[in-house]
Amino acid sequence: MVLKMQPGHGARFGDMRLLATDIDGTLLRTDATISARMQATLARAQAAGIVVALATARPPRTLRVIAQEVGVGGLALACNGAILYDLARDAIVAHRPIAPEVSVRVITTLRAALPGIAFACEAGLRFGCEPAYEQLRPYAKQQSEWRADALALAEEPITKLIALHPTLTGDELLAETQALVGDDVFCTHSGLPIVEMSAPGVDKAAGVAALAERLGLPRATVVACGDMPTDLPMLRWATLGVAVANAHPDLLAEADAVTASNDEDGVALVLEAMMGEHSML
Secondary structure (H helix, E strand, C coil): CCCEECCCCCCCHHHCCEEEECCCCCCCCCCCCCCHHHHHHHHHHHHCCCEEEEECCCCHHHHHHHHHHHCCCCEEEEHHHCEEEECCCCEEEEECCECHHHHHHHHHHHHHHCCCCEEEEEECCEEEECHHHHHHCCCHHHHCCEECCHHHHCCCCECEEEEECCCCCHHHHHHHHHHHHCCCCEEECCCCCEEEEECCCCCHHHHHHHHHHHHCCCHHHEEEEECCHHHHHHHHHCCEEEEECCCCHHHHHHCCEEECCHHHCHHHHHHHHHCCCCCCC
């Protein structure tokens, strides 16, 4: 598999200076590992002056672990762009949460329309969830700092409100949620059967735009790579939006270019093209 540009796009990878990349399903392989080739390419690109910024739905507590494993530092986007995070200082630089009154309205509306729905939330560096959410996703027991009804969780600003339904798929729950509360929050999903909600205007595109401005890099020098609907805003915003071959159909339909799958080190191909190590076909 090679990196293929869609017809009619005039931008060149060799002119790009910032790569914003999703992690799961994009940078990492399906088994959640990173290949030796990918690690070596990341190191070589950063040594050459290319800025690599991780842009993920993950919260800071798991983002920093992955960043250390893959060898990427600097600033990163967590919680779908709601948090700008300094990996070196282990500190939140900027935070755009959902207001408590909005979270209460969203939770109340979804509960009335979708019986059985369960909620969790990221609030800055903390994670909390309802007991019903833990029953549906047992992994949450290992991460929860506190357990309570979602309306109690919503008493403080929420970075990311998470919803899960026992019978609806991720795509189905996303469609229902957008129809019910789409004016109050930005709704998306990252491939899991959950819907992730952020404050209006908060997505990976807004996060990458703020990061590029902070670094003094124009939009014309930004590439974004991803695989799921949560990545689509930043692919649309970047001068070159690249989908990995295993991406959701919505990304494959809109991307400026398609690279190899995550299991074939597709992001490495993008970085190699940015460094001029190969031309695109």
